[in-house]
Amino acid sequence: MGFNGWMESVTGADHDAAMITAIAENRRATDAYEELMQDDDFQRRVMAFSQLWPxxxxxxxxxxxxxxxxxxxxxxxxxxxxxxxxxxxQPVGWTDGDVPTWPQLLRTIYCVRCNLFHGAKSPQHGRDRDLVRRSGRILRMFIERGRCFEWTD
Structure with missing residues (x-):
């Protein structure tokens, strides 16, 4: 619910597909991601998350x-x-060991979200728990450190 609320507030779109596309292609979000990837902690978390992919x-x-x-x-x-x-x-076009692009990261986090709500994921399954926990932490860091709630256009 928080993920969708964030996407709607950033994009103003009504449907998930439109929200994801808008954020994945958003220059400001891409720039914020690239800047955050210079931070060792954020980059380490993204790369650890990508070890669970696809x-x-x-x-x-x-x-x-x-x-x-x-x-x-x-x-x-x-x-x-x-x-x-x-x-x-997800992600499409990613190879093990690659540094994820912003669209790849975002679409993979969205896939985790969809699997959680529609795929009967279980907190007892270690991989499921790691996917949810890691994607949540990365998204929270992106929102807080990227300060996207302060963006006005």
């Missing part, structure tokens, strides 16, 4: 691979099946 779209996994896909296979097997059937994931 993030599969849980709804798409369930539709294409079945509701039990996460429990029926190990991660390597699941990703092999994902490639064969084209399950959506």
């Amino acid at each position: 993030v599969l779209n849980v709804r798409d996994v369930r539709q294409k691979l079945g509701r039990d896909a996460f429990w029926a296979q190990d991660r390597d097997e699941l990703f092999d099946r994902r490639r064969r059937v084209g399950v959506r994931m």
Whole structure:
């Protein structure tokens, strides 16, 4: 809820897809992200978060691979099946070890948010908990240190 509230306040858009696109393409947000990436703490958190990537779209996994896909296979097997059937994931165009771009980071955090609300993620599952915790901390740091609530156009 906080993520969507923040996106709406920054963009004025009515729908999630429009909000994400507007923030991902926003020059001020991109500049703030690039500046924050010069901060060792912020950069360390972003890079640690990216070690958990890619993030599969849980709804798409369930539709294409079945509701039990996460429990029926190990991660390597699941990703092999994902490639064969084209399950959506974030970030697009990212390679392990790359420094994430602002759009990649934002869209991955949004994917985590969607999986949390629509994908029956569990706080008992360590990876799920790490994804939610890390994305929340990064987003909070971005909002506070980027001072985006003070932006006026």
